[in-house]
Amino acid sequence: MAEILFATESKGKGAPVEGREGVFHVGCSGTGSQGESVTFESKVVMTDDGFKEDGTITYAGRRSLKFTTVRSGHMAPRAVSGLNHGAALWTITQGDGEFSGATRLITSNFTFSDQGDVVDNQYVRIYTP
Numbered sequence: 521m522a523e524i525l526f527a528t529e530s531k532g533k534g535a536p537v538e539g540r541e542g543v544f545h546v547g548c549s550g551t552g553s554q555g556e557s558v559t560f561e562s563k564v565v566m567t568d569d570g571f572k573e574d575g576t577i578t579y580a581g582r583r584s585l586k587f588t589t590v591r592s593g594h595m596a597p598r599a600v601s602g603l604n605h606g607a608a609l610w611t612i613t614q615g616d617g618e619f620s621g622a623t624r625l626i627t628s629n630f631t632f633s634d635q636g637d638v639v640d641n642q643y644v645r646i647y648t649p
Contacts, residue, residue, distance in 0.1 A: 521647050521648065521649060522647065522648050522649075523645065523646075523647055524618075524619075524622075524644070524645075524646050524647075524648060525644065525645050525646075526552055526553040526554070526644050527552075527553050527641070527642065527643050527644070528550055528551070528552045528553065528558045528577075528641070528642045528644070529550050529551065529639065529640070529641050529642075530548035530549055530550035530558055530559075530560045530638075530639075530640045530642070531548055531549070531550055531637075531638065531639050531640075532546065532547045532548030532549060532560070532637075532638050533546070533547060533548075533636045533637065533638060534546040534547075534564070534632055534636050534638045535636055537563075542565060542566035543563065543564070543565050543566075544563070544564040544566075545561075545562075545563060545564075546560070546561065546562045546563075546564060546575070546638055546640075547559075547560070547561050548560040548561075548638055548640055552579060552580075556579055556580040557579075557580050558577065558578070558579055558580075559577070559578045560575065560576075560577050560578075560640060560642075561575050561576055562574060562575025562576075563575060564593075567592055569592050570592035570593050570594050570595060570606075571589070571592060571593045571595065571606075571608075572588075572589050572592060572593070573587075573588070573589045573593055573608055573610070574586070574587060574588040574589070574613075575587060577626075577642070579619075582617050582618070583615070583616060583617030583618040583619045584615070584616055584617065584619065585612050585614070585615050585619050585622060585626070585644075585646070586612070586613045586614040586615070587610035587611065587612055587613060587626060588610065588611060588613055589608050589609065589610055589611075590609045590610065590611050590625070591609075593606055593607065593608030593609075593628075594606055594607050594608070602633055602634045602635075603631055603632075603633050603634075604631065604632040604633070605630070605631050605632075606629075606630055606631075606632065607627070607628060607629045607630070608627075608628045608630075609625060609626075609627055609628075610625065610626040610627075610628060611624075611625055612624060612625070612626065612646060615646070615648070618648070619646065619648060620648070620649075621648055621649040622646045622647065622648050623646065623647050623648075624645060624646050624647050625645065625646075626642055626643070626644045626645075626646075627642065627643045628640055628641070628642050629641050629642075629643075
């Protein structure tokens with residue numbers, strides 16, 4: 521089993537899904553730790569105790585990981601006016617390309633502004649067969 525370890529930062533927008541209260545679509549892009557392009561898309565559903573999220577992260581357009589939250593993501597009280605801060609732990613549900621058969625966890629630490637601006641930092645430690 522091979523261990524793959526890296527970090528990414530993605531920036532983009534989050535917006536409410538029309539007609540679905542408490543549901544948001546997030547789309548971001550950025551650069552991985554080795555300079556590769558990264559795109560990130562997810563659906564966030566607010567819950568009484570935080571949020572649930574599932575989505576896909578694509579690396580350099582060649583390989584991707586699908587994920588879902590472990591339990592609930594957490595939103596912290598605002599430390600800065602107009603800026604929400606949160607974190608989530610995701611489990612990998614599917615991988616393709618180099619990540620085919622990938623398992624384990626990804627951590628997400630993010631900010632989300634009142635204008636919908638998102639900055640998401642992810643730390644990835646996965647295992648492939």
